[in-house]
Amino acid sequence: MACAICGTRFDPEAEVACGSCPMSGACTLACCPECGYTTVDINSSRSAGLLARLFPSRTEGRPVGATLDGATIGGEVAIAGFSDAMTTGHRELLRAYGIEPGRTVRVEQHSPVTVVGVDETEIALEADLAKLVFVAAKP
Amino acid sequence: MTGEMPRQAGFVALVGHPNVGKSTLFEALTGHRVIAANYPGTTVEIVRATGRRLGDTFIDSPGILSFPSRTEDEQATVRVLLDEELVGVLQVGDAKNLRRTLLLTVQLAEMGVPLTLALNMADEAHDRGLPPDSDGLSRLLGLPVVATTAVRGEGIEPLEAALRRPELASIRVRYPEPIEVAIRELAKLLPPASVRERSLALLFLAGDPVVEEWVRARCDDRRMGEAVRIRSVAAEALGTPLSSAILEARFEVVDSLVGHTTQASAGSRPIRKQRVSRMTTHPLWGLPLLAIVLYGMYWFVGVFGAGTLVGWLEGTLFGRYINPWVISAVGRVSAWDWLQDLLVGEYGLWTMGMTYALALILPIVATFFFAFGLLEDSGYLPRLAVLTNRIFRAMGLNGTAVVPMVLGLGCVTMATMTTRILSSKRDRLLVILLLSLGVPCSAQLGVVMGMLGGISMTAMMIWAGVVIGVLVVVGWLAARLVPGDRSVFVTELPPMRRPPLRPVVLKTVARVEWYIREVVPLFLIGSILLFILDRVDLLAWLIGVAEPLVVDWLKLPAEAATAFMMGFFRRDFGATGLFLIAGDGLLSPLQMVVSMTTITLFVPCVASVLMIAKERGAGTAAAVTALVFPLAIFIGGLLGRVLEFIGWSA
Numbered sequence: 001m002a003c004a005i006c007g008t009r010f011d012p013e014a015e016v017a018c019g020s021c022p023m024s025g026a027c028t029l030a031c032c033p034e035c036g037y038t039t040v041d042i043n044s045s046r047s048a049g050l051l052a053r054l055f056p057s058r059t060e061g062r063p064v065g066a067t068l069d070g071a072t073i074g075g076e077v078a079i080a081g082f083s084d085a086m087t088t089g090h091r092e093l094l095r096a097y098g099i100e101p102g103r104t105v106r107v108e109q110h111s112p113v114t115v116v117g118v119d120e121t122e123i124a125l126e127a128d129l130a131k132l133v134f135v136a137a138k139p
Numbered sequence: 140m141t142g143e144m145p146r147q148a149g150f151v152a153l154v155g156h157p158n159v160g161k162s163t164l165f166e167a168l169t170g171h172r173v174i175a176a177n178y179p180g181t182t183v184e185i186v187r188a189t190g191r192r193l194g195d196t197f198i199d200s201p202g203i204l205s206f207p208s209r210t211e212d213e214q215a216t217v218r219v220l221l222d223e224e225l226v227g228v229l230q231v232g233d234a235k236n237l238r239r240t241l242l243l244t245v246q247l248a249e250m251g252v253p254l255t256l257a258l259n260m261a262d263e264a265h266d267r268g269l270p271p272d273s274d275g276l277s278r279l280l281g282l283p284v285v286a287t288t289a290v291r292g293e294g295i296e297p298l299e300a301a302l303r304r305p306e307l308a309s310i311r312v313r314y315p316e317p318i319e320v321a322i323r324e325l326a327k328l329l330p331p332a333s334v335r336e337r338s339l340a341l342l343f344l345a346g347d348p349v350v351e352e353w354v355r356a357r358c359d360d361r362r363m364g365e366a367v368r369i370r371s372v373a374a375e376a377l378g379t380p381l382s383s384a385i386l387e388a389r390f391e392v393v394d395s396l397v398g399h400t401t402q403a404s405a406g407s408r409p410i411r412k413q414r415v416s417r418m419t420t421h422p423l424w425g426l427p428l429l430a431i432v433l434y435g436m437y438w439f440v441g442v443f444g445a446g447t448l449v450g451w452l453e454g455t456l457f458g459r460y461i462n463p464w465v466i467s468a469v470g471r472v473s474a475w476d477w478l479q480d481l482l483v484g485e486y487g488l489w490t491m492g493m494t495y496a497l498a499l500i501l502p503i504v505a506t507f508f509f510a511f512g513l514l515e516d517s518g519y520l521p522r523l524a525v526l527t528n529r530i531f532r533a534m535g536l537n538g539t540a541v542v543p544m545v546l547g548l549g550c551v552t553m554a555t556m557t558t559r560i561l562s563s564k565r566d567r568l569l570v571i572l573l574l575s576l577g578v579p580c581s582a583q584l585g586v587v588m589g590m591l592g593g594i595s596m597t598a599m600m601i602w603a604g605v606v607i608g609v610l611v612v613v614g615w616l617a618a619r620l621v622p623g624d625r626s627v628f629v630t631e632l633p634p635m636r637r638p639p640l641r642p643v644v645l646k647t648v649a650r651v652e653w654y655i656r657e658v659v660p661l662f663l664i665g666s667i668l669l670f671i672l673d674r675v676d677l678l679a680w681l682i683g684v685a686e687p688l689v690v691d692w693l694k695l696p697a698e699a700a701t702a703f704m705m706g707f708f709r710r711d712f713g714a715t716g717l718f719l720i721a722g723d724g725l726l727s728p729l730q731m732v733v734s735m736t737t738i739t740l741f742v743p744c745v746a747s748v749l750m751i752a753k754e755r756g757a758g759t760a761a762a763v764t765a766l767v768f769p770l771a772i773f774i775g776g777l778l779g780r781v782l783e784f785i786g787w788s789a
């Protein structure tokens with residue numbers, strides 16, 4: 001898991017700052033080995049896991065950097081690439097539609113879903129997918 | 140090459156992206172009507188017909204975006220290419236989206252079947268300042284290329300001439316070395332197919348499910364294992380998914396091709412229609428526009444169709460002229476009471492079956508299909524999917540599900556067939572369940588409006604509220620219980636078009652014809668069955684069995700049991716029975732609401748169950764039926780108690 005404060009990646013089973021704590025056996029919290037910040041280990045806490053599933057985070061899995069779902073409406077952006085979190089199937093589907101690294105698309109709207117203009121068609125895609133598409137300023 | 144001998148007649152498959160006008164072109168070539176529509180995935184059955192002027196048999200295939208195939212209808216297209224002995228393939232492409240079209244051309248060219256390319260929607264390409272460069276492309280590809288505007292029948296004759304001399308394309312894609320090595324090895328291993336070894340190998344490497352199955356069926360375990368090994372070696376050597384690397388190489392070729400056409404240098408110009416089209420999916424303007432569309436539909440189908448037309452047909456034409464004449468004619472011809480009863484009695488074949496089918500259902504269904512046809516061909520449906528995506532998201536589905544759901548308001552059986560456009564098995568199952576449970580078809584809607592509309596607006600709202608509520612709750616629960624992930628919403632929005640009248644009318648006629656053929660026989664069988672059951676006193680016995688449920692749980696009069704029995708056949712049939720009972724003054728407003736709600740939640744009709752069995756297997760059909768009937772009756776009884784408790788009366 002990754003610490004929410006300093007970004008250090010660590011294994012909550014092994015290298016934690018709180019390993020010597022007498023209650024660590026049944027504890028589902030993990031403290032970052034670098035900065036000591038406490039994070040909930042969703043995989044071992046049932047109640048936190050349930051809550052996380054009921055109210056999925058909107059930013060989880062969101063790659064850092066500019067993504068298509070945040071691109072300015074009315075503008076044009078260049079597709080820079082796809083996040084690793086996107087399935088190969090989706091990636092190829094988007095590419096077959098023309099949403100392809102190196103090409104420019106027109107951003108038309110984001111709500112209720114993102115709509116982009118590619119060549120002479122419009123493609124509608126959900127934010128879940130749009131957030132996995134990296135974009136850059138038009139070259 | 141005009142002096143060449145014309146080739147022999149045979150099968151020619153039409154292949155192309157979804158919604159590029161394949162069905163329209165197919166009709167122009169063969170004169171045979173397929174239901175075409177302006178949303179991706181209208182062609183869900185493979186249709187064949189002989190050419191009007193060419194002796195070939197044309198095969199219309201469902202749209203395919205690219206290989207490997209992803210949805211069931213794309214897979215049907217791959218099967219056509221693998222299993223049919225084709226003398227040629229006619230690729231139908233979108234003239235204004237050349238890149239995409241050529242991506243498919245490259246793949247079809249690899250298959251080694253003689254190919255002809257039709258650049259359809261040439262009118263739209265011209266409008267946008269992108270006139271298709273068919274001569275240039277023809278030279279680049281080494282294929283006959285013809286620009287067509289299928290809706291107006293333009294370019295059909297040159298296309299027919301071109302189809303007489305299809306060619307093997309001269310383009311060839313070079314793939315990265317590990318893939319080329321794998322292709323060579325696989326070529327020695329894979330069984331011969333109607334497409335070239337190279338193309339079969341590429342489909343196999345890209346992981347096309349149909350090809351995988353095809354190969355598995357023809358190879359022993361050892362060879363299959365070897366083939367899979369070759370594939371993994373190549374994937375490892377490349378470090379990227381093979382399908383992506385293959386796509387990459389194809390795009391390179393396509394880009395260079397596009398760069399050599401004159402179309403590439405023309406800048407596209409925006410057109411006014413795009414403004415309206417943008418408003419339809421606008422977060423703010425989209426909703427009022429939707430309301431207008433819905434109101435228009437309600438007015439046309441509900442007020443004009445179910446009110447004016449039905450009133451005139453049922454009351455005047457049948458009620459005053461035809462039926463009295465038929466009744467007296469039967470009386471004169473037949474001396475037997477039972478025959479009179481069978482033909483013109485209470486459950487009579489004519490007085491109930493035919494009158495109901497022709498005077499009540501026909502106008503409603505016809506107006507609905509006409510309105511739906513307009514929606515389809517205008518390109519509004521995919522935009523509706525955008526607007527409703529959120530609602531379907533709550534039910535673990537995505538906006539695409541709105542198309543079968545709306546069509547279900549016309550005919551659930553037909554809608555069950557269209558669930559093939561959905562990309563996952565799970566989505567199809569969920570939509571079929573919802574369709575069977577709570578989407579009232581137009582026949583049903585007509586009866587419900589007739590009966591509840593007569594009581595009060597609140598009665599209608601209670602009915603609608605309960606049905607929608609049940610749909611959402613069951614959808615929500617089912618989405619969590621049925622394993623698998625929700626599929627993410629991605630769709631193409633075809634341009635909004637002014638729906639052309641002729642195709643819409645023809646399509647309506649074709650659908651009504653389909654409907655009549657499906658419905659009327661069922662109706663007559665139902666009437667006869669009821670008649671016989673009634674004669675041999677079995678009906679009384681069956682009703683006796685159902686009575687405790689109807690009387691004690693639903694708190695309806697015993698007569699209603701007959702109606703529910705009929706409802707097993709078709710729920711609108713049952714609803715009509717209830718309508719008649721209500722006409723005799725046997726039902727209180729509360730009972731009317733309860734009985735209508737219960738029967739609406741019934742499985743639509745025998746035909747729809749058969750369609751589920753055909754599409755998804757007998758097990759699914761049985762499971763859906765076993766779930767829906769008890770649930771319907773349970774909800775009905777519950778609603779009755781709640782309404783009684785709050786003291787609702789009208």
Ligand SMILES: Nc1nc2c(ncn2[C@@H]2O[C@H](COP(=O)(O)OP(=O)(O)OP(=O)(O)O)[C@@H](O)[C@H]2O)c(=O)[nH]1
Binds near residue numbers: 179
């Ligand atoms: N402007 C224009 N519209 C066309 C043309 N050809 C077809 N259409 C329209 O495009 C829409 C789609 O046509 P279809 O024939 O259903 O397309 P398809 O390729 O069979 O579609 P699927 O079977 O769904 O893959 C319809 O609304 C047609 O009226 C054309 O040449 N110009």
